[in-house]
Amino acid sequence: MATADTEPGSSQRFEKGTRETLVTVARHAVLLTWSFLVLFPLYWLASMSLKPSGQANSLPPDWIFLPTVYNYLQLVQSSDFVTAFANSLLMVGASVVLVLLIGVPAAYVLSRYDIPKERDVLVWILSSRMLPPIAVVLPFFIIFQEFNLFDSKIGMVLMYVSINLSLVVWVMKAFFDGIPETLEEAARVDGATRFQGFLKIILPAAKPGIFSVAIISFIFAWIELLFGLVLTSFNAVPVTLFVYSFIGSRSIEWSMLAAASTAMIIPVAIFLIAVNKYLAAGLSFGVVIKE
Template sequence: MATRDGNVDPTTGSQRLDKDTRETVVRAARHGILLLWSLVVLFPLYWLASMSLKPPGEANQLPPDWIFLPTVYNYIQLAQSGEFLTAFANSVLMVSASVILVLLIGVPAAYVLSRYDIPMERDVLVWILSSRMLPPIAVVIPFFVIFQSFNLFDTRIGMVLMYVSINLSLVVWVMKAFFDGIPETLEEAARVDGATRFQGFRKVVLPAAKPGIFSVAIISFIFAWIELLFGLVLTSFKAVPVTLFVYSFIGSRSIEWGMLAAASMAMILPVVIFLIAVNKYLAAGLSFGVVIKE
C-alpha cells in the first residue's frame, strides 16, 4: 500500500505475510489434530487385526509383541468351522431381509406422515418412537413369550421380524425429515404432466430421497448386525446370529483371544463392504436431505 509521498508501506506486506503464516499454522494444526484423532480411533481396529494374525499362544501376551510373523491360522480355523459359517450366513440372510422389509414398510409410512394430514399425527409419531424408548432387556421376555406362542422361536423369520421392529421407528422418523425437505411442487409438476400420485412418489420423490434411504439402510444394517441380546434369548440352534457365535469364544474360565479377534474381523467385513458400496450417498444422507423446502 502506497503512502502519501508515493512510497510503499512496508508494514502492509509484513501484515499479509503474518496473516498467511497464521493461516498456514492453523491449517497444519487442524490437520495434525485430525490425524491424531484418526490414529486414536483406528488403533483398536489395528489391535484387533494384529491379534487375529498372531499365533494362539501370542495373542494375549503382555506386553504385546509389536513385531511378529503374521499367520492366518485363526482364519483357517474359522473357515473350517461349520457352526461359524452357518451363523455368518444366518446373519447375512436375516439382516439383509430385515433391511429390505423395514425400508418397504418405513419409507411409504414416512411419506404418508409427511404428505397427508393424519389425525393426531404427533401422537402417532411419538407412539412409533416409543418402541425405542424402552431398553431391550425390558422387552426381551415379552417377545420370548410371543415368539413361543406363534412358533417363531429359533426361526429366521422371527429374527427378521425382530430386527424390523428394532429399526422401524428409526426409518420412519429419519425419512419423514427427508420428505419434509422435498418441495411438494416437484410432485405437482409431475401430476401436471400426467403422472399419478404413486408415479410421482416413485419417479420424483424417491430419487430425491435416495441419500436418506441409503443412510437409514446403513444404520438399520449396523443395528441389526451387531444385535446380541435378542439373538441370545430368542434363538438356540437354527437361527443363531454371528454375534452369538463370536460371544461363544468368551468362556467362564478362559477367552480364545485369537479366534475372538478373527471372528470379530470377519464380522466387521460386511459392514465395511456395505459402507464402501454406498459411500457416495452417505455424506448427503447424514445432512438430512438434498433439497430444502422454501
C-alpha cells in the same frame, strides 16, 4: 516512499499467510490425531487376530511379530461359523429390505397427509425404542413360542424390523419434510399420478436419507446379540452369538475372538463402501429444502 509504503503491506500479507499455514497445520494435526484414536482399536483387533493364542494377550504387547492366518483358517473350517455368518447375512439383509419397504412409505404418508393426532402416532412409533431390550425380550420370547417363530429365520427378521422401524420412519419423515411439495405438484400437472410422483420424484430426492437409514439399520441388526441369545438355539443362530461363544467362564480365546470380530467387520465395511458411492451420487444432486 514507494518502498516504505509497500513494506507494511508485504509484512501483513506474510503474517496472514503464516497464520493460515499454522491454522492448516493445526487442523491437519487434529484430524490425524483423531483418525489415529479412531483407527487404533481396529488395528489392535486385527493384529490380535494375526497372533498365535499365546501372544494375543501378552503384556507388554508384542508390537513386532510373525503374522499367521491360522485363526482365520480355523474359522473358515468351522461349519458353525459359516452357518452363523450366512444366517446373519440372510436375516439382516432381508430385514433391511423389509424395513425400508415398510418405513419409507409410512414416513411419506406421515409427511404429506394430514393424519389425526400425528404427533401421538410419531411418539407411539418412537416408544418402541424407549424401552431397553432386556425389558421386551421375554414378551417376544413368549410370542415367538406361541406362533412357532422361536429359532426361525423369519422370526429374527421380524425382530430386526421391529427394532429398526421407528428409526427409519423418524429419519425419513424429516427428509420428506425437507422436500417441497411443489415438485410433486409439477409432476401431477404433467400427468403423473401420486404414486408415480413419489416413485420418480420424491424417492430420488430422498436417496441420501434412504441409504443412510439402510446403513444404520444394517449395523444395528448386524451387531445385535441379546435377542439372538434368547430367541434362537440352533437353526437361526446369528454370527454375534458365535463370536460370544469364545468368551468362556474360565478363559477367553482372545486370538479366535479377535479373528471372528474382524470377520464380522468385513461385511459392514463392504456395505458401507458400496452404499457410499450411491450416497455421494445422491448428495451431489442436492435437495431443495423448504423455507
